[in-house]
Every structure is written in C-alpha cells, then in structure tokens.
Amino acid sequence: xxxxxxxxxxxxxxxxxxxxxxxxxxxxxxxxxxxxxxxxxxxxxxxxxxxxxxxxxxxxxxxxxxxxxxxxxxxxxxxxxxxxxxxxxxxxxxxxxxxxxxxxxxxxxxxxxxxxxxxxxxxxxxxxxxxxxxxxxxxxxxxxxxxxxxxxxxxxxxxxxxxxxxxxxxxxxxxxxxxxxxxxxxxxxxxxxxxxxxxxxxxxxxxxxxxxxxxxxxxxxxxxxxxxxxxxxxxxxxxxxxxxxxxxxxxxxxxxxxxxxxxxxxxxxxxxxxxxxxxxxxxxxxxxx
Amino acid sequence: xxxxxxxxxxxxxxxxxxxxxxxxxxxxxxxxxxxxxxxxxxxxxxxxxxxxxxxxxxxxxxxxxxxxxxxxxxxxxxxxxxxxxxxxxxxxxxxxxxxxxxxxxxxxxxxxxxxxxxxxxxxxxxxxxxxxxxxxxxxxxxxxxxxxxxxxxxxxxxxxxxxxxxxxxxxxxxxxxxxxxxxxxxxxxxxxxxxxxxxxxxxxxxxxxxxxxxxxxxxxxxxxxxxxxxxxxxxxxxxxxxxxxxxxxxxxxxxxxxxxxxxxxxxxxxxxxxxxxxxxxxxxxx
Numbered sequence: 001x002x003x004x005x006x007x008x009x010x011x012x013x014x015x016x017x018x019x020x021x022x023x024x025x026x027x028x029x030x031x032x033x034x035x036x037x038x039x040x041x042x043x044x045x046x047x048x049x050x051x052x053x054x055x056x057x058x059x060x061x062x063x064x065x066x067x068x069x070x071x072x073x074x075x076x077x078x079x080x081x082x083x084x085x086x087x088x089x090x091x092x093x094x095x096x097x098x099x100x101x102x103x104x105x106x107x108x109x110x111x112x113x114x115x116x117x118x119x120x121x122x123x124x125x126x127x128x129x130x131x132x133x134x135x136x137x138x139x140x141x142x143x144x145x146x147x148x149x150x151x152x153x154x155x156x157x158x159x160x161x162x163x164x165x166x167x168x169x170x171x172x173x174x175x176x177x178x179x180x181x182x183x184x185x186x187x188x189x190x191x192x193x194x195x196x197x198x199x200x201x202x203x204x205x206x207x208x209x210x211x212x213x214x215x216x217x218x219x220x221x222x223x224x225x226x227x228x229x230x231x232x233x234x235x236x237x238x239x240x241x242x243x244x245x246x247x248x249x250x251x252x253x254x255x256x257x258x259x260x261x262x263x264x265x266x267x268x269x270x271x272x273x274x275x276x277x278x279x280x281x282x283x284x285x286x287x288x289x
Numbered sequence: 290x291x292x293x294x295x296x297x298x299x300x301x302x303x304x305x306x307x308x309x310x311x312x313x314x315x316x317x318x319x320x321x322x323x324x325x326x327x328x329x330x331x332x333x334x335x336x337x338x339x340x341x342x343x344x345x346x347x348x349x350x351x352x353x354x355x356x357x358x359x360x361x362x363x364x365x366x367x368x369x370x371x372x373x374x375x376x377x378x379x380x381x382x383x384x385x386x387x388x389x390x391x392x393x394x395x396x397x398x399x400x401x402x403x404x405x406x407x408x409x410x411x412x413x414x415x416x417x418x419x420x421x422x423x424x425x426x427x428x429x430x431x432x433x434x435x436x437x438x439x440x441x442x443x444x445x446x447x448x449x450x451x452x453x454x455x456x457x458x459x460x461x462x463x464x465x466x467x468x469x470x471x472x473x474x475x476x477x478x479x480x481x482x483x484x485x486x487x488x489x490x491x492x493x494x495x496x497x498x499x500x501x502x503x504x505x506x507x508x509x510x511x512x513x514x515x516x517x518x519x520x521x522x523x524x525x526x527x528x529x530x531x532x533x534x535x536x537x538x539x540x541x542x543x544x545x546x547x548x549x550x551x552x553x554x555x556x557x558x559x560x561x562x563x564x565x566x567x568x569x570x571x572x573x574x575x
Binding site: 009010011012013016038039041044060078080096099100101102103106115139141142143144146147174175176177178179182196197198199200201203204207208210211214225228229231232253255258261262264 | 297298299300301304326328329331334335367369370388389390391392395396427429430431432433434460461462463464465466467468472484485486489490493496497500501511514515516538541542544545546547
C-alpha cells in the first residue's frame with residue numbers, strides 16, 4: 001500500500017479538483033483522505049454517505065474555578081499569551097488566546113485552574129460514490145492542533161486501506177508549509193504538486209518543495225491553467241528539471257473545472273474526453289511512479 | 290483603522306484584493322499593507338518598493354545548560370507539548386514542538402533552562418510613495434506560523450499610529466493562524482468565489498467572524514463563473530456584498546505575471562472603489 005499526497009503551497013490551483021478526479025479514476029483501488037481539515041471541500045465532489053463520525057479531542061484549555069480563586073494574579077502574570085485578563089473584577093481565561101501550556105495551573109496557589117481536554121472537531125469515515133471509503137474531518141473554529149487532526153485522518157485512512165487491501169491512499173493535503181502540511185507529508189511515498197504558471201503559484205510551489213525535500217519524498221508535478229502564461233510555464237519546467245521532478249501533465253485554463261464543481265462532479269465525469277483524458281493519463285503515470 | 294482581508298478557501302483572491310486595494314488607496318492617502326500569510330507570502334510579488342528595514346524574528350526556546358542541572362525531570366513534567374524530555378543523563382529540547390510558554394525555564398529549580406532566541410523568520414519593510422509594505426516569511430521547516438504573525442502585527446502597531454489605514458493580507462483557513470491575523474482588526478473583508486467550494490468555505494469564514502464578533506463584508510471574486518448561491522446565502526443572512534470582481538481570463542493572465550489589475554481593467558477599478566467606499570463608511574462608524 002502506497003500513500004500519495006497532493007499539495008500545492010498556494011490555494012486555488014485546482015488541487016482538490018485534481019485529487020477528486022484521481023480518486024474517481026482510481027475507484028475502489030484506493031482510500032481517499034481529505035487532510036485539508038481547515039477548509040475541507042473534497043466531500044462536495046465525492047458525495048459521502050453513511051457517515052461514521054467520531055469526536056476528536058486534542059490539547060487542553062485552562063479554566064478557572066471562581067470559587068477557589070483568590071485573585072492573586074499569578075496566572076495572568078506568567079501567561080505569555082495574555083489569555084487571562086481581568087473581566088468584571090474576575091480573572092477569566094479567553095479560550096481563543098489560551099495556548100494550553102498549563103503554566104497558569106502550575107503556579108496557582110489554590111489549585112483553582114484546571115486544564116480540560118478540548119473537543120476540537122471530528123473525523124468521519126464515509127462511503128463515497130466511487131465504491132470505496134473516504135476519511136475526512138471538520139476542525140472547530142479557531143482550533144489548534146490541526147496537524148494532529150491531519151495525522152489522525154491519515155492514520156485512519158491507512159488502517160482502512162491495509163484492512164481492505166487497497167493499493168493506495170490518496171490524500172488531499174493542506175495549503176501552506178506549516179504544521180498541517182508537515183503532518184500531511186510525513187510517511188508519504190509520493191507527492192504530487194499541483195501548481196499554476198503565475199508568480200505566486202511558482203513562488204509557493206518552490207517553498208513547499210523545500211519542505212518536501214526535507215522529507216526526502218519523490219515528487220511529480222501537474223501544471224494547471226498551463227496556457228495563461230508561456231514564460232512562467234518555462235520557468236516551472238526549469239524548476240522541475242533542476243529538482244528532478246517528473247512533469248506529469250499540463251492542463252489548459254478551462255472553465256469546465258468550475259462547471260463540473262457547480263454540479264458536484266469531478267472534471268473526469270463532466271468532461272471525460274477533454275481534461276478527463278489528460279487526467280486519465282496522469283493517474284496512469286502516477287500509479288507507476 | 291485595521292482591515293483584515295481573509296477567506297476560508299485559499300486562492301480566492303485575497304492577495305489580488307489586498308495589493309490592488311492598497312495600491313489604489315495609496316494614490317491619495319498613506320496606507321500600510323502587511324502580508325500575514327507568513328507560510329506563503331505573495332503580496333510582495335505584486336508590490337515593489339525600496340527596502341527600508343529588515344529584521345530577523347525569533348521565538349524564545351529553552352536551552353539546556355548542564356552544569357547546575359540536577360536532572361530532577363521537572364521540565365519534562367511541566368511541558369504540555371513534549372518539547373522537553375529527560376533522556377538518561379540528558380535534557381533534550383525539541384524546538385519545533387516548543388510553544389515558548391517559559392514554564393520549564395522559570396520553574397527549573399537550578400535555572401538550567403534559560404530561554405534563548407531562535408530565528409523563525411524574517412520581516413521586511415518596504416516603502417513605495419504613500420505605501421508602506423511589510424511582510425514576514427516563516428523559515429521552511431518551522432511549523433508554527435502564529436508567533437511570527439503576532440510579532441509582525443506588533444511591528445505594524447509600533448510603527449504606525451491608530452489613524453493610519455492598515456490592510457492585513459491574512460492566511461487561508463479558519464484555524465489558529467487566521468484567528469491571530471484577524472482578532473485585532475476593526476473590519477474584515479471576506480473574499481470568496483461563486484462556486485460550491487467558495488460557498489462552503491465562506492460559511493466557515495462567516496462562522497469564524499461571528500465567533501470573533503467582528504464586522505465584515507464579502508467581496509465576490511471571479512463573479513460570473515459558477516452559480517448564484519453565494520449571493521443568495523449573503524442576502525438570506527444579511528451579509529453585505531461589498532463588491533463583485535468579474536471573472537475574466539485577462540485577470541488571470543495579468544495576475545500570473547505579477548501585475549496589478551485596475552490600471553488596465555476599469556471594470557476592476559470600479560469594484561475596488563466600491564470597497565474603498567465601504568471602508569470609509571465603516572471608518573466613520575468607528
């Protein structure tokens with residue numbers, strides 16, 4: 001069983017549309033995992049049903065028992081996040097500011113502060129329209145530890161894939177280079193970079209690839225909107241050559257991407273002969289890398 | 290006045306709106322544009338200018354000094370993030386896990402874990418006429434964007450007065466980096482696109498703003514593509530649609546070369562002026 005992670009650095013390059021298409025083409029030979037837990041969109045194309053939902057607990061937040069509090073202010077003094085201001089003459093923890101370090105609870109002379117585990121979201125196993133399962137998640141607003149939820153989604157997908165003897169786990173990764181991406185990448189066998197020939201597309205894919213290199217994972221690249229800027233496409237080609245990354249496909253700028261999405265379909269279903277054909281070839285290449 | 294430009298979904302046009310708006314505003318007034326998407330900062334690709342100031346940004350992490358250490362293991366016990374561990378006769382610090390709470394350092398009975406600065410990124414400050422542009426970039430491999438975002442906002446606060454108009458280009462999503470980037474703002478502009486992905490992520494962004502109790506308005510980018518559901522949602526929920534930037538291949542082409550849009554596309558300029566009008570009305574209400 002191999003794990004393929006699709007990332008882009010920059011948002012809006014078509015990462016999720018491409019991932020859903022690959023998942024559609026791979027059908028029941030894979031388990032799908034949506035690791036963009038912050039703004040998960042893949043379910044809009046994969047149509048999950050029969051949700052099996054589990055709460056996800058991670059991290060702790062401070063809470064002050066006002067009956068025990070003697071208002072000495074030590075907690076507020078040691079807090080590096082200024083998360084315990086005085087509100088209406090009481091020390092009150094601001095949940096969105098609390099980092100969960102627990103320092104306040106350690107210095108409280110009356111044991112008035114408890115650190116309580118937080119339900120930061122949930123993770124879900126669903127049946128999807130391609131006769132397989134998808135693992136996805138929903139992170140609570142402003143929640144931390146999205147990296148840990150990403151790790152949970154990936155692990156559950158792996159367990160499912162091994163149990164049902166699937167060939168691949170196909171992962172829709174998160175944008176950026178921070179903790180959710182690091183979690184998305186760890187343990188992956190192959191990374192597919194989805195980029196576009198724009199100054200920002202190139203800038204961001206280069207940065208995220210620096211991270212991929214730290215993990216030593218093999219990478220391939222799909223260039224989306226490949227006909228909007230020939231000079232920038234050349235620049236991407238040079239980058240791929242220098243870094244020894246395989247060019248998997250170039251997809252032209254096409255509003256069918258949006259039309260398919262509006263109908264809740266993958267682009268492979270909506271336009272099987274045009275872009276669908278390009279993606280079909282892409283999946284054939286990816287599965288052999 | 291502080292305005293954050295945010296979105297749930299990435300790639301909806303936050304940077305396009307931030308850079309074009311800042312540049313247009315700067316034709317008449319002093320403006321600060323600050324890129325808080327420290328993981329993937331892009332505003333600087335569209336705004337040039339003269340480098341005015343540059344500084345390294347650090348986070349504070351503990352460093353073990355073994356001479357006085359009695360290996361009591363208290364540091365490991367107090368760390369909620371598994372960033373400090375006692376391994377045999379050694380104390381190991383894992384910098385990327387450390388949140389910088391100081392508990393291990395200040396509660397150490399022999400003061401053997403003093404906090405030392407570790408570089409996490411760089412801040413750069415550029416000037417271009419009336420426009421002050423500030424960006425920070427996170428070092429690749431550093432996982433926590435929040436401390437760098439916080440320090441970047443602090444730099445802006447310390448260098449510019451309250452009356453200066455400040456635009457903050459926020460990171461995507463709804464989790465901790467976005468909260469950090471938007472929690473001090475007076476007004477939020479949520480950029481979305483009229484597609485199912487755009488609508489789904491806009492709803493998350495709206496939930497976040499309601500949680501933060503912030504005033505906000507929506508800018509629809511790529512207007513004309515997709516469907517009418519974003520508009521319907523905004524109308525049903527009494528959310529102001531501030532502007533509709535049209536969908537146009539020409540925009541994608543200009544953007545791809547790092548060019549600003551409003552000089553070449555009057556239809557974009559009209560929409561930006563609507564955004565400026567909205568900002569001015571909100572400013573009068575402050």
